[in-house]
Amino acid sequence: MGVLENKARARLFYKYLSKVYDEINPFIWNEEMRTEALDLFGIEAGDVVLDVGCGTGFATEGLLERTEHVHGLDQSIHQLEKAWAKFGKNEQVKFYRGDAERLPFADDTFDALWSSGSIEYWPNPVAALEEFRRVVEPGGAVLVVGPNYPHSTVFQKLADAIMLFYDEAEADRMFEEAGYEEFEHHLQGPSYNPEIAITTVAKVPEAKAEEPLAADD
Template sequence: MGFLENKARARVFYRYFSNLYDTVNPFIWNEQMRDQALEWFDIETGDRVLDVGCGTGFATEGILQYTDDVHGLDQSGGQLSKAFAKFGRDGDVRFYRGDAERLPFADDTFDKLWSSGSIEYWPNPVAALEEFRRVTKPGGTVLVVGPDYPDSVVFQKLADAIMLFYDEDEGDRMFTEAGYEEFEHHIQQRKPGTPRAITTVATVPETEPDAETESPVPSP
């Protein structure tokens, strides 16, 4: 497990990195990549969408171009404070502070769920993907963007020491274990030589593969 695949360490990291996030992010995950992913996400007018790991709201801004029923969740107070500065605490987006592995929403609350730049920090990615399936309506779309595994052995060792990087085979394993039957991976890159993103678009099964036992909580 990488150093930042620890919730307490990740919170401390983002307490400081949030001040630089919007400056650094375009060099790794820019508007063109986001907008391409939004096309795959295929939001319809009126869809209720949850952005997990919303951070400062970079992806949230793109989602708002398609629907006005948008909700953002992040575990970092530093990141959320930047999002509040953009959108307001009572603006177009309703924000929550919470954990991707224990989402504070009832079953089938959202039509679609988006998460970009967050999976790499989750200690248990399969548990979070199961939560995504739980809170998204059957037939709905779940889109997850994470860092693609480097080709270089040296960079692989460095990546493994920091946080989760994964390839398509590992993506297959995680999504299958989490109960998804239909999904596809896309590799995105700002330009040759820059870090690659692996973007997975999955469909929530119409029937649950196993019984859910969690008690529902109020919808937003």
């Protein structure tokens, strides 16, 4: 497990990163990539969407171009303060401080869920993906963007020491273990590294009818 796959360390990390996050982010996750991912996400006007790991609100801003009903959640108070400055605490977006692995929402609350640049910090990604499936209504979309596993052995060792990086096979395992049956992966990135990110779009399984109780003999 990488050094930043620890919630306390991640919060401390973002305490300082939040000061320059909006300046650094475009070199890794830019507007063109966001638009491409939003097109894959396929939400419609009127959909109620949760942005998990919303940070300073870069993805939130894109989501607001597609629907007015956006909720944002992050564990870092420092990142949220930047987001509040952009959107207000409960004006354009309703924000919550919370944990991706223990979402403070009832079952089937949202039409869709987006999470970009957050999975790499989760100690238990499968638990978070299960939570996503729980709070999104059956048939809704879940989109997760994370860092693609590097090809270089040197960078692999560095990546493993810092946070979660994963390839398509590992993404398959995580989503299948979390109970998703339909999903697809897309590689994205800026021009200098077009495969830096792995974007997965999954469909929450339709609710299954309960099996009838066996009749007494």
